[in-house]
Amino acid sequence: MSSGDNTTHVGVPTTVASIPLTDVDARAPGTGSIGNLVKDATAQVSTLVRAEVALAKAEVTGEVKKAVFGGIFFIVAAVIGLYSTFFLFFALAELLDIWLPRWAAFAIIFAAMVLVAAVAGLLGLRKVKKLQKPEKTIDAVKDNAKVLPGSH
Incomplete structure (x- = not known):
């Protein structure tokens, strides 16, 4: 863990919410109804999904930061190489x-x-002239427009 920035060595924040699941076995046998069990299960799944999304977001953010810094170093190297x-x-x-x-x-x-x-x-111009419209995307958008209500 690095000092002062609340991140682990892989860039994942340590402040990602933990999963505060309740102990489903804490009730006395026979006191829980099906409705309570479903409510508890739904709440726990919802909390779990939110925690997983938060963790994924934190990991992706950390990786993007690393990629940006790596990209900056590549740009600096390219500029120095070009000037050289x-x-x-x-x-x-x-x-x-x-x-x-x-x-x-x-x-x-x-x-x-x-x-x-x-x-x-000239080589760049030849490559640019070979660019084409994204026909598959245009066709897909037209097909989607036919399906939407009020598009006729």
């Missing part, structure tokens, strides 16, 4: 500067970067 490519391209231009004039070396690297960006853009 600047130095790679600069180093390549400096390498070409050994054999070519400096302006030509940087022009070649610039042209290569523009070419890669154009190819990636």
Whole structure:
């Protein structure tokens, strides 16, 4: 259990309601009616379901928080990696500067970067043009509309 935040080591809050079930055998034999037994059973099942839902909600919330923090680290890594490519391209231009004039070396690297960006853009455009309407969902909604009262 971590200090001060009321959560266990897996992120589940320790304040999730316990299940306050009553002891069904506490009554003297023969004093409980069927109605009381049904009432007790219904109350206990209702409490159990509410406690299970609360536990599931607490677990999912904990897992979502972990996923968000993991996602933030991935974004930070991607941004740093993206900015680092600047130095790679600069180093390549400096390498070409050994054999070519400096302006030509940087022009070649610039042209290569523009070419890669154009190819990636065209590939993305091709993928976007292949998108289609969600036909199955549209058909399902139309079918559901036929079933609803007052839709005729």
